[in-house]
Each structure stands twice: as structure tokens, then as C-alpha cells.
Amino acid sequence: MITFNEIGIIRSPHKEREGAPIQPAGAVEFEGRVEVLPEFQEGLSDLDGFERIILLYHFHLSEGYSLMAKPFLDDTKRGLFSTRAPKRPNQIGISIVRLLGIEENIIHVKGIDIVDKTPLIDIKPYVPKFDAFPDSRAGWFDAGTRSTESTRADKRFTV
Amino acid sequence: MITFNEIGIIRSPHKEREGAPIQPAGAVEFEGRVEVLPEFQEGLSDLDGFERIILLYHFHLSEGYSLMAKPFLDDTKRGLFSTRAPKRPNQIGISIVRLLGIEENIIHVKGIDIVDKTPLIDIKPYVPKFDAFPDSRAGWFDAGTRSTESTRADKRFTV
DSSP states (O other): OEEEOOOEEEEOSOOSSTTSBSSGGGOTTOEEEEEEOGGGGGGGTTGGGBSEEEEEEEOTTOOOOOSEEOOTTOSSOEEGGGSOOSOSSSOEEEEEEEEEEEETTEEEEESOOSOTTEEEEEEEEOOHHHHOOTTOOBHHHHHOOSOTTTOBOOGGGTO | OEEEOOOEEEEOSOOSSTTSBSSGGGOTTOEEEEEEOGGGGGGGTTGGGBSEEEEEEEOTTOOOOOSEEOOTTOSSOEEGGGSOOSOSSSOEEEEEEEEEEEETTEEEEESOOSOTTEEEEEEEEOOHHHHOOTTOOBHHHHHOOSOTTTOBOOGGGTO
16 A cells, blocks of 8 residues: 655636546646645745646545546547546546746646645656657547547546 | 555566666666556556556655755756655656557556566556647756766665
């Protein structure tokens, strides 16, 4: 068993999972903030030079999972690990958001697809050399017919 | 407190942290495999259509942390959350690796910077639309003088 402790909380305009954007790509206009616990504030030094940050967080509203799941963007059941569905064996989420600015222990961000009051696990800087592979083949996503920008979460992973 | 369970183990040619590449960008030639526990094998369906996958894992060798740390790629102490250092409040790592093929519950991968026998927490598909921002500004990394490709881990995060 691996145990982590919340290092902060993510605040966003999405008060519940249903109706929320399903990825930052569908949430470009939404602003939110990451409230890091004051004891970790010093660790935010130098972060303001980055245009984007990687947020790792706990899908705290998710319980249970199915190894084959119908994603929001498709009508076919897919292997769970080929999806970004929140109901997973370990309920960990990852979102890359745009950094607007930092005030003390508060990080202002844009492009947030995360539900309000989600527990924060870690923050990492987004480094294109490590993280950007724009031409990478993306399986069923490439063939998908539904748009990430307009698709919103429904009840499938919340009931 | 958030608890996760290991869903598999990562096998690699890097038997210890010291001397290991510090990012997949410095490990393109290294092959390894992800041994997912058989009970999760069904969840790997459809994953073989993806060129890259995101591995989330436990930095199981890391203990303790400092909020200001000197990264492998720099000589200046930086705020911990602006680095990818393994010693963090929550010891969670993320690497984007190239998928070579899947045989039952074994995923063969390339470009592995992870230490052998690292516990696996999650696998997510790499989707350029969500994850690729090649022009994103990257703070002190952009100004860095040391090469990710040739820099290897030393003792700084293991002792």
C-alpha cells in the first residue's frame, strides 16, 4: 500500500463532475486556482517561469471501476488503461494547465477541467522536451468522432 | 490520507538510481517492461494503438525531501515543484515512454528512465491533444546549460 497526503486543494468553477469539461482541451476558458498548503509554499519558487504545470490529484469522487469502460468520447467500451476515465484502480488524475500567476501559496491557472475541492497530490513543471510529442499516435482517440472541446461529462462515472 | 495499491511493477536495465538517466529524453535507447498484475490485464485492451503511454509510479527509493533542491540539470537550488526531483512530499513519478508491444499482461516499452522494480500506480494513454504543448515556456529548464540526454543521476537524491 502506498500512502500520500494532500498537499493542497484545487478550486474551480466546476462544482460537480457532471457537466464539467472532460479535459483541459475542453476547458481553455475556465480559470481556477491551486491552494497549496502554506507549509509547502517555498517549494513553488521558480515555478512562475513555466507556462504550464502538471497537476496530479485524487479523483476523490470516484469509487469502484470497470476494466472495460465506455469513455465520454466514444460509444465503444475500451480497456480502462487506454482511457483517462476517473474510475480507476488507483484514482489518480493528471491535468496540464496554463499557469497565470502565483501569489504566495496560491497558483492561478487557466484551462481547468478539475472538479472544485479536489485534493492535490503533486505539481510538476511541464517541460516540452520531456512531455511534448505532438505527432504521437493516439489509438481510438485518433479515430474518435466526438469533440473534446464540446463534450461534457455525464453521469457515467459518477453513479 | 490517500492510499493507492501497486497495480504492477516496472522492470528496467537501471538497477539503481545512481547512474540512471534522469528522464526518458536521456533514455531513448533503453528498453524495459511493465508487468501489470494479471487481474488488471483486461484493462490493457486498446492500449496497443497508442505510440506512447504515461506511467505513474512510486519513487519507492526516495525518503524525505527539501523544498529547495538542486536539480540534476542545474547548479542552483530551485523550488521543488519547479523540478522533477524524486524526493517530494508525495513520492510520485511520471514518465512518458514509447510503447513497443503488449503480450498478455506485459507491456514492452522503450525510453525508460525508471529504476528496476519500481511499483506501478497507473497507466494512461498519451494523447497529443491533451498532453503535447511543444512551445510551452519552461523556466529554468530553457536556460539550462546541462544536457538531459547525457546527464545521469548522481547521489544527490539517494543519500
